Amino acid sequence: MATEIRNVTVMGCGVLGAQIAFQAAYKRFPVTAYDINNDALVAARGRFERLAANYVKNVDGADEHNTRAALDRLTLTTDLAAAVADADLVIEAIPEILALKQETYQKLADIAPAKTIFASNSSTLLPSDLVTYTGRPDRFLNLHFANMIWLHNTAEVMGHPDTDPKVYAEVVEFARAIGMVPIELHKEKAGYVLNSLLVPFLRAGMELVAGGYADPGDVDNTWRIGTGAPAGPCQIWDVVGMRTGYNIMSHGDEEERKLAAWLKENYIDKGKLGLESGEGFYKYV
Amino acid sequence: MATEIRNVTVMGCGVLGAQIAFQAAYKRFPVTAYDINNDALVAARGRFERLAANYVKNVDGADEHNTRAALDRLTLTTDLAAAVADADLVIEAIPEILALKQETYQKLADIAPAKTIFASNSSTLLPSDLVTYTGRPDRFLNLHFANMIWLHNTAEVMGHPDTDPKVYAEVVEFARAIGMVPIELHKEKAGYVLNSLLVPFLRAGMELVAGGYADPGDVDNTWRIGTGAPAGPCQIWDVVGMRTGYNIMSHGDEEERKLAAWLKENYIDKGKLGLESGEGFYKYV
Structure with a gap:
């Protein structure tokens, strides 16, 4: 893999978060999937199982063996500190509520190591809307996935003026490494490209x-x-x-x-x- | 055929006019193709021959025999009066110049029989822009084709407030009879649907x-x-x-x-x- 990103944490295991986590695991990344309580994790486990079955049916090359291996690479947790302790990349896919995202990034800023890149999957918020809460403007950007990630495999990469170009390039490589076609936004744009x-x-x-x-x-x-x-x-x-x-x-x-x-x-x-x-x-x- | 339209005249044998004339002839209508002088007709003849060859290659069911028969159903002329003398439908596909269209409709209004329906293929003019020159508001509407008619087989049908609904329905049936998918505009709209x-x-x-x-x-x-x-x-x-x-x-x-x-x-x-x-x-x- 051309990317130096190895340990991936996905925050929020809703429809899209689960898809992102499973796809990264399917592409051989160790993935920690975080959600807020055990009920959410039970739901997430169900989503992962269904995704595995779906990949076997619909994704070229997917079979019982490699989707089972993907499931084995997924660690589910409700412990945020543990989830991000050694993360190279946190992909945030929590509900689209500004106050909730602010609060989450403020927590993350304190507990994630300095190396961790934060990427928001937000559909409607620009990186500029969130950057002040991240504590690491240079290591923060948006990485936006489409529903049915195995079929609509675009990953729109959108930084803000202070995103480090090396971090941006690193995330583009990561997107490629998990089987996405990276779509590079050169500036912030509401609605991305799609x-x-x-x-x-x-x-x-x-x-x-x-x-x-x-x-x-x-x-x-x-x-x-x-x-x-x-x-x-x-x-x-x-x-x-x-x-x-x-x-x-x-x-x-x-x-x-x-x-x-x-x-x-x-x-x-x-x-x-x-x-x-x-x-x-x-x-x- | 469900349509009562039989004799079709296409005015203007440019790229699209030639396609419309050939498609109608291919679908077994006797078609008179009118253009302004012999040079234009020579060019038109070349277009029809190339369309015939193209249909053999690209249209399911087209062969040497039925495209030759289509060519035989095309009558080329520079005599406008003869061209429209027994026309049930005139499809106007002349250059997109308002003054030229006005002048053409004024001529047509005088020489075409009362039964003749006029349909403009204009891309940018609404029926309302032309109707006063036609001498037959109830028998006038737009019928808009797309380039590569054999592949993009929509025919957008757009009347104006005084178009007779029976005439509108008749033209919809004609469009279907020549292998088009009729797209019915219920009101005038610049740009049609497409x-x-x-x-x-x-x-x-x-x-x-x-x-x-x-x-x-x-x-x-x-x-x-x-x-x-x-x-x-x-x-x-x-x-x-x-x-x-x-x-x-x-x-x-x-x-x-x-x-x-x-x-x-x-x-x-x-x-x-x-x-x-x-x-x-x-x-x-």
Whole structure:
């Protein structure tokens, strides 16, 4: 491995945290998976087991043997000090609540050794929003993964002005070493690359439907046939979910707030939340 | 065929006009292809021959026999009156110049029989921009095709408030009969469906590069891996061409005009026009 990072700690074993931890372990890194209590660790253990089974089914080269070995490389703990005592890299994937992240970084700053790099998987916070709590501006950046990490294997790497370029490069190498395609952001950008592309695209699709210009099926047909993509914007909205759509749009400009209100009235209030509820722009039965 | 449209006239045998005429003939419609002089018709004949060869290679079910039959169903003429004398549908695909279109529709209005439906393939003009010159508001609408019609087989159907719904439905059926997926616009919309999705998406990709946030390869990797699409925005820009990008962006809002200036300075003025010049966001050798 080209990276000097060896001991990895993932904080937070929710959907994405568990995927990150398992993927790193699958790629032969010793991984400590931290969560706040035993219930969370039981849930995490279940996630890891299901990921192992999923890899055997869906990932080229994965089998009972090497996924079992990945599980064996995972250490689960609720002891934060122990979890980070010898960590080269801590990947923070805790809930997206600013106060919680602040508090967590303040704790980490005290107990992690000086060598430890902190990387936040935050979707909505920039490194600048968190850096003052980390106690190590030069060794802090964001490292953002996509859901279904084994399939959508991008890792968006975003520093802030004081991130040490060597640390940045080290994390890029680490991302590569765990099978990711590193996406290098040269500056801070809300939404990174993926959401910077996805949000205007999805918004445009919603505007066509909300404005009464065209039906979801025609909007999606146009995109699929015109660009060869597997899915159009309304199909993607149904996967993302209408509640997430509402959250994004209700924080936007005036047009977006109108779309949020439209989404609430016509979908969310009627229980049409997308794929998760069985109906959104499409019906799923 | 469910459509009552039988005799089709295509006005203008440029790249797209020729594709529309050939596709309709391939789907067994007798097609009159009109252009302004013999040189244009010679060029058109060449286009039709190349399309026939292309279909044999690239279209399932196409062979020497049925593409030859398609060519035999095409009548080329420079006589506009003869071209439209018994037309059920005239598809107008002349250059995108408002004055030229106005003049053409005024001529057509006089010489075409009352039964003839007029459909404009205009990319940038709405039916409302042209309707007053047609002499038949109820029998006028836009029917917009995509380049490489045999592959990108959408036909966007867009009326104006006075288009007869029966005429609209008739044209939708015709689109289906020539192998298109009809995309029904319920109202006028600049950019139809495809460009309403494509322009904000392509703009977002260009912003990431122009703003120095990420490199074209990383922007495109993110989109391809994240969504499963075959191409990212920078790859599409290179196909669309930087000059077209400049034209779109220079008519936009303040941010878009800045992007146009950036595109001019960094690409167009350096001869990097995209795929057509061998270099754009990528080099093609």
